[in-house]
Amino acid sequence: MPAIPSLRGRGHRRPTGSLAPIPVPLSAYVVDCAVYVDGERLPGHWSHAQAVEEVRKRHDGFVWIGLHEPDEQQIQGVADAFGLHELAVEDAVQAHQRPKLERYDETLFMVLKTVTYVPHESPTTANEIVETGEIMAFIGRDFIVTVRHGNHSGLAHVRKELDAAPDRLRAGPAAVLHGIADHVVDRYLEVTDRIENDIDVIESRVFAPRTSISAEQIYLMKREILELRRAVMPLANPLRRLAEGYTPLVPEQVRSYFRDVDDHLTTVSERVVGYDEQLTTLVDATLAKITLQQNTDMRKITAWAAILAVPTMIAGIYGMNFEDMPELKWKFGYPFIIAVILVACVVLYRIFRRNKWL
Secondary structure (H helix, E strand, O other): OOOOOOOOOOOOOOOOOOOOOOOOOHHHOEEEEEEEEOOEEOOOOOOHHHHHHHHHHHOOOEEEEEEEOOOHHHHHHHHHHHOOOHHHHHHHHHOOOOOEEEEEOOEEEEEEEEEEEOOOOOOOOOOOOEEEEEEEEEEOOOEEEEEEEOOOOOOHHHHHHHHOOHHHHOOOHHHHHHHHHHHHHHHHHHHHHHHHHHHHHHHHHHHOOOOOOOHHHHHHHHHHHHHHHHHHHHHHHHHHHHHOOOOOOOOHHHHHHHHHHHHHHHHHHHHHHHHHHHHHHHHHHHHHHHHHHHHHHHHHHHHHHHHHHHHHHHHHHHOOOOOOOOOOOOOOHHHHHHHHHHHHHHHHHHHHHHOOOO
16 A cells, blocks of 8 residues: 555645654544454454454454544554555545545445534524534445544444444444444434424514514525535435445445435435525515515605605795795784694695505
């Protein structure tokens, strides 16, 4: 296996006099490393080299090693021990990948996006609804290497469940991959349930009388739904390929389990599409509500402007200082004009009030 090229600083020299980075041991990035034989976890603590040596000496079982956000230097030893392809390793280190399934010689590489719900007081004031992470899995005949990115994507619960189910683990690394995929999709279902509650709150605010909600907040929710959609939708094809026998690394008894996960993912996908359409409708309703409010405000402004135009017009006429003007020298001319102004304003006010302009 050729050496993996450096993933950072290509073509750049370290400045003269700069300090070399302090090497961090691989153990700092290893969450757990275990050897499974006949579905049972062997006791003891293992390094990745000891674990793979033990499995290949026995010609039975497999290794499951979990890493959390390693860099290219730390993952190099694991890549050499398990024969991982350099392109897949580069993707695992750099992260920010779309869900996908790729085959490199006798190794399978799968990327899954993890999602968690960010608690908040109200969806109408929240700045973030969902947070995403990633899990990369390298699958071989006698090993599975998982690389996690993000603090919410822990697999301790999955490992505990599988350790308690040796019948499942006898199927090999594919059983672990199924457990991870099932865990990720179940989290999708949990997140969509909580997002549905948030959308219900926004919908009640939009259609409630005398309430206001910013269209910008609904657009923020649509952005979060789009992020969730990018995590969910691309995963359908990899799961379907695993269920249909894309690789002999997934035995027949495990494929039916992947079909079940694919069914759950279909449910999530339908929900996400529905939420997106629902939010689009809410945006249209909010904009229509804003437009209606603006029209109502303009009618009120127009009505008051029409009422004020009457005294303005009469005062303007009598302010031109002509001598031959009606009732100009009459003793009751001034009170008469004031009365005319008041009557005209009251009549206009009642007309606008009756037509619901005021």
